[in-house]
Amino acid sequence: MSEEFDPPMGGGGTGRPKGLLEQMEELMAALNADLSALDAGLQSTGGVRGTPPAAEGGTV
Numbered sequence: 045m046s047e048e049f050d051p052p053m054g055g056g057g058t059g060r061p062k063g064l065l066e067q068m069e070e071l072m073a074a075l076n077a078d079l080s081a082l083d084a085g086l087q088s089t090g091g092v093r094g095t096p097p098a099a100e101g102g103t104v
């Protein structure tokens with residue numbers, strides 16, 4: 045039986061496992077891209093207004 049290391053799928057093809065920092069950087073980049081797309085979508089549709097009137101001290 046061979047004791048070679050099988051890298052996980054999507055390992056970038058480098059043949060070595062990703063470090064925690066590298067994984068976190070990739071996740072943060074993906075999150076940033078998702079948030080940018082969400083922001084662009086909200087901006088184009090009028091999005092969410094600021095603070096609701098009831099939270100500004102007005103009466104409901």
